[in-house]
Amino acid sequence: MTASHDKPPLRIALAGLGTVGGGVIRLLETNAGLIARRAGRPIEIVAVCARDRNKDRGVDLSRYPWEDDMALLAEREDVDVVVELVGGADGPALALARRALAAGKGLVTANKAMIAHHGMELASAAESAGAPLKFEAAVAGGIPVIKGLREGAAANAVSRVYGILNGTCNYILSTMEKSGRDFGDVLGEAQALGYAEADPSFDIEGVDAAHKLAIISAIAFGSRVDLEAMEIDGITRIRSADIAQAAALGYVIRLIGIADRDGEGDGLFQRVQPCLVPRSHPLASVDGPTNAVVVEGNFSGRLLFQGAGAGDGPTASAVVADLIDIARGVDTPPFSVPVSALETLPAADPGHRLSSTYLRFTVTDRPGVLAEITAAMRDAGVSIESLIQHGRHEEGGEVLVAMVTHEGPESGVARALALLEGSASVVEPPLVMRLLG
Amino acid sequence: MTASHDKPPLRIALAGLGTVGGGVIRLLETNAGLIARRAGRPIEIVAVCARDRNKDRGVDLSRYPWEDDMALLAEREDVDVVVELVGGADGPALALARRALAAGKGLVTANKAMIAHHGMELASAAESAGAPLKFEAAVAGGIPVIKGLREGAAANAVSRVYGILNGTCNYILSTMEKSGRDFGDVLGEAQALGYAEADPSFDIEGVDAAHKLAIISAIAFGSRVDLEAMEIDGITRIRSADIAQAAALGYVIRLIGIADRDGEGDGLFQRVQPCLVPRSHPLASVDGPTNAVVVEGNFSGRLLFQGAGAGDGPTASAVVADLIDIARGVDTPPFSVPVSALETLPAADPGHRLSSTYLRFTVTDRPGVLAEITAAMRDAGVSIESLIQHGRHEEGGEVLVAMVTHEGPESGVARALALLEGSASVVEPPLVMRLLG
Structure with missing residues (x-):
C-alpha cells in the first residue's frame, strides 16, 4: 500500500548504548512500520558500538552488527548516518562526529555539551561535506x-x-x-x-x-x-x-x-x-x-x-524525528542559516537591563544591620519595593533579610552589593534572582 | 555575506487580501532580510488579487502587480507558489487551489474548511503534480x-x-x-x-x-x-x-x-x-x-x-513558515504519509468510552423531579458522584440540577437520558459535558 519499501532504507550506526541508545533501539523496533510509512523508507540499524558489549540493556542487540572500534563507524561504507549518543563535549564523541562528517555521513546527536562547545566547527564541516547535522534531542528532550x-x-x-x-x-x-x-x-x-x-x-x-x-x-x-x-x-x-x-x-x-x-x-x-x-x-x-x-x-x-525534558523515550523520540527528517530528504542548515551568515554578536551589558531584583542577605543578628543594607541601596539609587526580615534564626545566630527592588537598571543593584562587600554583618554573598517580566 | 541572493527568489501570488493577506504582506516586507537568509533566497510577491482593489488595507499594494481574475494567478508563468487566503470550503478558493496544483504550482493556504472538506483530493493532486501543499495556518494560528x-x-x-x-x-x-x-x-x-x-x-x-x-x-x-x-x-x-x-x-x-x-x-x-x-x-x-x-x-x-490561535500576525507567521519550507526545498507529504497510505478508519463507538459526565437539567420546580432523574440514572446503571440543585430560580419558575457521574461507559448516560426523554419535568434537552481525563 505504501511506497516505503521502494526506496532504499536509511542505514544508521549507533554509538553509545546507554539509556538513550537503548531507547532509540526500542523506538525503531516498536514503531518500525509507521516510521517507514512516514519517512518514506525504513530506518535500519547497520552497526552499534558502546564501551561494554556485555552490559544488559534490556534490548536484544544480537541482531545488530557490533563494531568494537567506535571510530570505524564513521568509515563503514554501509552507513548513511552516525547517531552519536556517547556524550561529553570532547573525547570520543567529538572525534566520532568529526570523522563522520568528514566522511560525508550525516550526524544526529543528543550531545548538548558538544554542540554548545563545537557546534560552529561541526556545522561548518557538515556544510562543506553536504551532510546533514541534527541535534533536536540536545535541547529539551522530546520537545521539538x-x-x-x-x-x-x-x-x-x-x-x-x-x-x-x-x-x-x-x-x-x-x-x-x-x-x-x-x-x-x-x-x-x-x-x-x-x-x-x-x-x-x-x-x-x-x-x-x-x-x-x-x-x-x-x-x-x-x-x-x-x-x-x-x-x-x-x-x-x-x-x-x-x-x-x-x-x-x-x-x-x-x-x-x-x-x-x-x-x-x-x-x-x-x-x-x-x-x-x-x-x-x-x-x-x-x-x-x-x-x-x-x-x-x-x-x-x-x-x-x-x-x-529528558528520559529515554522522549530523547529517543527527538533523535528519531531527526532521522525521519533525513530519510525524507529534509535538510535545513542546523543553525537555521549557513554558518557564514551567523553574526558575531557582542555580549549585552546587563547593567543597562531594567529588572526587579530579589535579594536575600544572610546577616548576623545585631542592631544596625538593616540600616546598613538599606543605606547601601539608597546610596546606589536602588528603590526597595518590599522587605522582610525572617524571624527564624538560622544556624549560628544568623537571620535572613529578603527584599524585592522596584524595576531599575541592574547596575544599581550591582553598585549596592559592591558597597556592602566586606561588611562584617553580611555573612555570605547575597542571593540574587530576577523577577521574570 | 549570505548566499541568499545566489538562488532565484521564490515567487508567490497572493489571493485574498483580508486581515491575513495584509499580515502576510507586512511580514514579508518587515522581515525580508532574515527570511531571505533563513530561506536561502528571497520570497517575492509577483501578483496579488482580491475582490476589491480599492479597499484600504494599511499596506501599499502599488508595488505588486494586480491580477483581476483570481483564477489566472494559477496560470502565470512567473508564479512558483499560490497563497490562498480567500477562505470558504468551496467556491473561488477551491477552484483556485485545484487550478494551482494542476498547473504544478505549490499551494499554501490558511483555509481550514477547504482542507477539512477537500484535503484528500488536494493532497492527491499535489502528489500527482509533485507540487508542495501546505496549511500550517489552517490549525491554531501561529502555533506550529x-x-x-x-x-x-x-x-x-x-x-x-x-x-x-x-x-x-x-x-x-x-x-x-x-x-x-x-x-x-x-x-x-x-x-x-x-x-x-x-x-x-x-x-x-x-x-x-x-x-x-x-x-x-x-x-x-x-x-x-x-x-x-x-x-x-x-x-x-x-x-x-x-x-x-x-x-x-x-x-x-x-x-x-x-x-x-x-x-x-x-x-x-x-x-x-x-x-x-x-x-x-x-x-x-x-x-x-x-x-x-x-x-x-x-x-x-x-x-x-x-x-x-488567530490574528493577522500569528496566522501570517504560519503562512510564511510554510513558504520558507518550500523555499528551502522541504517537502513532506501534507498528511505525513502519501494519501494512498492513509487508512480509512471506522468511527469508534462512543458508547464504550469510559467517562465521567457532567449533566445539567433544567427542570420545573415541583416535587418528585429529583426522584425521577435519579431513578433514571439508577435504572441505566449510572452512578452519581455529586449532585447539586441550584437554589436560584431561572426564568419561568425553572431550576437547574447539575450532577457529575462516576466514570462509566457513555452508553449508560445515553440510556438514562433516553429514559428521561418526554418527561414533563425536564424543560429542555440536558447539557452534557465530559470531564477531561
Missing part, C-alpha cells in the same frame, strides 16, 4: 524546540527566547515548593529517583541549561554560539525560606535560561539564573522534570513548547 | 502544530491529540469564568472587540474547531480526513451556573477537540465538545483567544504547543 525555532517560527524576528531547560533543577525546585523541604534533602531524593545524576553539578550549577540556551539562542538570533558570554547561576543556594518568600509575593522560583536582544545596543544577552516567575505565567505551572520553552516572535507573538 | 505532529512527533504512535482549537470560544468561556457573566452578554462583547465574527455560528457551534481537529487527527493517526464521523457540540448552551458548578468541583470549562484510538476496537474517535478540565491540567490555564494542542506519543509522552 529546535524545529519550532528553526522552521515553525522561521518567519519571525525573535525578541526573546527563554524557558525551563533543566528537568533536574525543575524537579528539585517544584518539590521544594510543594514540600517545604530544603535543597540538599530534595536533591538526595532526586538522585534516589533517578532525576539527578550521582554527580549532579552540571545540572544544579546551571551548566547543562547553559549549553541548551547557547544552542537555541544561536538559532533564534542568527548568532554564533557563544557560551563564554553567558552568565550562569545555579540553584544550590536557594533555601526553602526563599521559596516561601517568593510564594508570599505571588511567585514561584524556576531556573530560567533567557536570551534576548531587548537591551541597549545590538548586543545579545544570555543568562541562566533562578528567577521569580509570576504565578499567572505559563512557566509557573511547569512542575517536576518537565521542560518548557517560550519563543517571542514579532509576528507569531508568544509561542510555548512544553513536554518531557 | 502541524509541523509538530508531522515532523516533531513523527517517530511516535500517537494515542491521543486534543486541545483548545477555537480562540473565540476560549475567549468567551474564560471571560464568563472571570466575570460571572452569561454567554450572550460576553459574546456581544467579543464581537465588539473583534474576537468574534458578526455571524459567530461557525465558531460557537464548534464547526471551526471540528475542521481543525479533522486535519490534525488525520495527520496524527494516518487516517483519511473524516469530518462526517465527528461529534460536534458548541458552547451556546453553557450558562454561568455551569461554570460556577464546575469551579466548585475544581474544574474550568473549555471547548475541547479530541481525537484518540483509546477506545474498543480499531476505530477513530473524534469529538468537539465543551469539557470540564481539571484546574491542574495545562489546558485549564489557557485563557482568552489562546489556542493549545496536546499530543500524546508512545515515546515522547505529552507534548504541549501553545500560542495565539
Whole structure:
C-alpha cells in the first residue's frame, strides 16, 4: 500500500548504548512500520558500538552488527548516518562526529555539551561535506524546540527566547515548593529517583541549561554560539525560606535560561539564573522534570513548547524525528542559516537591563544591620519595593533579610552589593534572582 | 555575506487580501532580510488579487502587480507558489487551489474548511503534480502544530491529540469564568472587540474547531480526513451556573477537540465538545483567544504547543513558515504519509468510552423531579458522584440540577437520558459535558 519499501532504507550506526541508545533501539523496533510509512523508507540499524558489549540493556542487540572500534563507524561504507549518543563535549564523541562528517555521513546527536562547545566547527564541516547535522534531542528532550525555532517560527524576528531547560533543577525546585523541604534533602531524593545524576553539578550549577540556551539562542538570533558570554547561576543556594518568600509575593522560583536582544545596543544577552516567575505565567505551572520553552516572535507573538525534558523515550523520540527528517530528504542548515551568515554578536551589558531584583542577605543578628543594607541601596539609587526580615534564626545566630527592588537598571543593584562587600554583618554573598517580566 | 541572493527568489501570488493577506504582506516586507537568509533566497510577491482593489488595507499594494481574475494567478508563468487566503470550503478558493496544483504550482493556504472538506483530493493532486501543499495556518494560528505532529512527533504512535482549537470560544468561556457573566452578554462583547465574527455560528457551534481537529487527527493517526464521523457540540448552551458548578468541583470549562484510538476496537474517535478540565491540567490555564494542542506519543509522552490561535500576525507567521519550507526545498507529504497510505478508519463507538459526565437539567420546580432523574440514572446503571440543585430560580419558575457521574461507559448516560426523554419535568434537552481525563 505504501511506497516505503521502494526506496532504499536509511542505514544508521549507533554509538553509545546507554539509556538513550537503548531507547532509540526500542523506538525503531516498536514503531518500525509507521516510521517507514512516514519517512518514506525504513530506518535500519547497520552497526552499534558502546564501551561494554556485555552490559544488559534490556534490548536484544544480537541482531545488530557490533563494531568494537567506535571510530570505524564513521568509515563503514554501509552507513548513511552516525547517531552519536556517547556524550561529553570532547573525547570520543567529538572525534566520532568529526570523522563522520568528514566522511560525508550525516550526524544526529543528543550531545548538548558538544554542540554548545563545537557546534560552529561541526556545522561548518557538515556544510562543506553536504551532510546533514541534527541535534533536536540536545535541547529539551522530546520537545521539538529546535524545529519550532528553526522552521515553525522561521518567519519571525525573535525578541526573546527563554524557558525551563533543566528537568533536574525543575524537579528539585517544584518539590521544594510543594514540600517545604530544603535543597540538599530534595536533591538526595532526586538522585534516589533517578532525576539527578550521582554527580549532579552540571545540572544544579546551571551548566547543562547553559549549553541548551547557547544552542537555541544561536538559532533564534542568527548568532554564533557563544557560551563564554553567558552568565550562569545555579540553584544550590536557594533555601526553602526563599521559596516561601517568593510564594508570599505571588511567585514561584524556576531556573530560567533567557536570551534576548531587548537591551541597549545590538548586543545579545544570555543568562541562566533562578528567577521569580509570576504565578499567572505559563512557566509557573511547569512542575517536576518537565521542560518548557517560550519563543517571542514579532509576528507569531508568544509561542510555548512544553513536554518531557529528558528520559529515554522522549530523547529517543527527538533523535528519531531527526532521522525521519533525513530519510525524507529534509535538510535545513542546523543553525537555521549557513554558518557564514551567523553574526558575531557582542555580549549585552546587563547593567543597562531594567529588572526587579530579589535579594536575600544572610546577616548576623545585631542592631544596625538593616540600616546598613538599606543605606547601601539608597546610596546606589536602588528603590526597595518590599522587605522582610525572617524571624527564624538560622544556624549560628544568623537571620535572613529578603527584599524585592522596584524595576531599575541592574547596575544599581550591582553598585549596592559592591558597597556592602566586606561588611562584617553580611555573612555570605547575597542571593540574587530576577523577577521574570 | 549570505548566499541568499545566489538562488532565484521564490515567487508567490497572493489571493485574498483580508486581515491575513495584509499580515502576510507586512511580514514579508518587515522581515525580508532574515527570511531571505533563513530561506536561502528571497520570497517575492509577483501578483496579488482580491475582490476589491480599492479597499484600504494599511499596506501599499502599488508595488505588486494586480491580477483581476483570481483564477489566472494559477496560470502565470512567473508564479512558483499560490497563497490562498480567500477562505470558504468551496467556491473561488477551491477552484483556485485545484487550478494551482494542476498547473504544478505549490499551494499554501490558511483555509481550514477547504482542507477539512477537500484535503484528500488536494493532497492527491499535489502528489500527482509533485507540487508542495501546505496549511500550517489552517490549525491554531501561529502555533506550529502541524509541523509538530508531522515532523516533531513523527517517530511516535500517537494515542491521543486534543486541545483548545477555537480562540473565540476560549475567549468567551474564560471571560464568563472571570466575570460571572452569561454567554450572550460576553459574546456581544467579543464581537465588539473583534474576537468574534458578526455571524459567530461557525465558531460557537464548534464547526471551526471540528475542521481543525479533522486535519490534525488525520495527520496524527494516518487516517483519511473524516469530518462526517465527528461529534460536534458548541458552547451556546453553557450558562454561568455551569461554570460556577464546575469551579466548585475544581474544574474550568473549555471547548475541547479530541481525537484518540483509546477506545474498543480499531476505530477513530473524534469529538468537539465543551469539557470540564481539571484546574491542574495545562489546558485549564489557557485563557482568552489562546489556542493549545496536546499530543500524546508512545515515546515522547505529552507534548504541549501553545500560542495565539488567530490574528493577522500569528496566522501570517504560519503562512510564511510554510513558504520558507518550500523555499528551502522541504517537502513532506501534507498528511505525513502519501494519501494512498492513509487508512480509512471506522468511527469508534462512543458508547464504550469510559467517562465521567457532567449533566445539567433544567427542570420545573415541583416535587418528585429529583426522584425521577435519579431513578433514571439508577435504572441505566449510572452512578452519581455529586449532585447539586441550584437554589436560584431561572426564568419561568425553572431550576437547574447539575450532577457529575462516576466514570462509566457513555452508553449508560445515553440510556438514562433516553429514559428521561418526554418527561414533563425536564424543560429542555440536558447539557452534557465530559470531564477531561
